[in-house]
Amino acid sequence: MSVQAVEARAPAKAATDAVAQPVESIFIANLRDFRRNRLAVASVAMVGLFALMAIFAPYLAPHDPYASDLFRRLQPPAWLDGGEWAYPMGCDGLGRDILSRAIYGARVSMTIGVAVMMVAAMAGMIAGLAAGYLRGWTDIAISRVVDVLLGFPYLILAIGLMAAMGPGLGNIVLALAIKEWVLPCRVARAETLAAREMEYVEAARALGASRLHIMLREILPNILSPLIVVCTMRMAWIIIMEASLSFLGLGVQPPVPSWGSMVADGRQFLIGAWWVSTLPGVMILLLVLAINLASQGLRDAFDPRMRT
């Protein structure tokens, strides 16, 4: 090989390196951006703590969340007169330890939040990919269903469905996921519509790849980032919706502890025992706030187009 030929190749290789490098490093650069946002990192840690709390609830809860002790009925939190550190957040109307119930309550919120998000993300992703890539009747049919579901206020549809299906964990997930998939679907559809015109999709088509292969192996990896951002942002909303359903008595049924129903139970003791209703609400606020802050950080780092 002549010297000229080697010299001619070297810049070509450098150019391919330059093209190949950023593809991999965008994710790492985004991650570095995210890690620089200390508030967002702290929020992720907070969400992680709630997740651990939910998983290890039986080991963390100081008392049995179902055991009532009528001698401890409406016992105040430890820092108030009449409180004791064995029951730091006090006791409810049946003398059950509020802290233990709040720890177990994380299970309901986290389980439903994650389950609804997973179901909605999967369904929305598949429907959005199909509508955006296949177009035609598939697109029209899916878009019409989306339009109809968008016509219902969220909570009203969920309440109507819960009324029809009856209470239960699986039914809550279904009642919330039925409308929740619409948002990831719209995002996936819009992103797919843009991606299907890109050269890499055209190249795959020219190579004779099947439609399924193009959708799942070529387009999906490229539209995942905005989808993940949207789904994490929606999780905060799902948790508030679950708490609202439980507050109305349409969610998880007693005696299973859920933050929303704990707030509802404490309403009758507002005069004299404010802690029964307010302390479980602090848990909802902390978790939702942490998810909101974490998802904002994710959005800023991973999807700069959506930055406010």
Add this chain to the structure above:
Amino acid sequence: MSPLGVVERLLQLVPVLLGISIVVFFMMALTPGDPVELMLGDARATDEQRQSLRHDMGLDRPMHERFLVFLRNAATGEFGMSFHHRRPVRQVILERLPATIELTLAALVIALVVGIGLGVLAAVRRDSWIDRLSTVTALVGVSMPGFWFGILLILLFAVTLGALPVSGRIGYEGEVPFVTGLLLVDTLVASKFASFFDALRHLLLPAVTLGLAMAALLMRVTRSAMLEALAQDYVTFAEAKGISRARILFRHALKNALIPTVTVAAIETGTLLGGNMIVETVFGWPGLGRLVVEGIFTRNYPLVQAAVLLYAVIYVLLNLCADLLYATLNPRVRS
């Protein structure tokens, strides 16, 4: 938007409304439990009477026929009898609707005033403590469940300070002749000022609770729209011409910044409808939302069905208004 565009947009609503009716119909038709037994409650009836009731309610017909009857009745606002009240559903809903409308309008006013006010302030004093405080408030506002915020307000203003009532729409002494059903209007029409202030005191906490999340959202939208408007050339030009700061802010920048705010407000008014159920339950507000929640527990399905359909139709119409408003306000869309 041209009149033809409006007609086109209205026509697009037809399949959506049809779809909504299908969902609502099947939601209730597939509910377990026999409507005849539910309607009879504890009342004794012979098998023949049951059969005849079943026939009168149209339950012995095939599903598609029942759906067509449901559609025809829905179009005329006829939803049968409310099991619990033993009166027509339409009548029961119409009685409760004004309370919900009054609460929603009050929440909307609070959200607009607080949201736009804070949003403008935060944009004008960008990066100051006011900006940071309102951003944090907005974040907490969207992260707080409405029912819990309502309970905190009750604890502070009703239980601790004793300044505002815990529940209801008006005190017992306030007998107000019915004109519009909106107590704030009716009391003024009847010149009962003491009752007006009583109604206002009852309305305050529920309306603030309902308006909180929307105020937080409007604040964020107004802030970013205002920042964008203030960076435009026409603002620099107005400053160069020596126009006063206040005039630039309100006549030049805010006027343009309000376009997205108004659109979001119109969409979010629909979301307030969902929040009604929660807030009305917390504050014992005698509106439609509470009626629906009660209806679910008493398995009063005709009522729940009618209310869900009504909410959905109002929601769709509000979204249409938001679209039209956006198109009218924004010259770039108008063309």
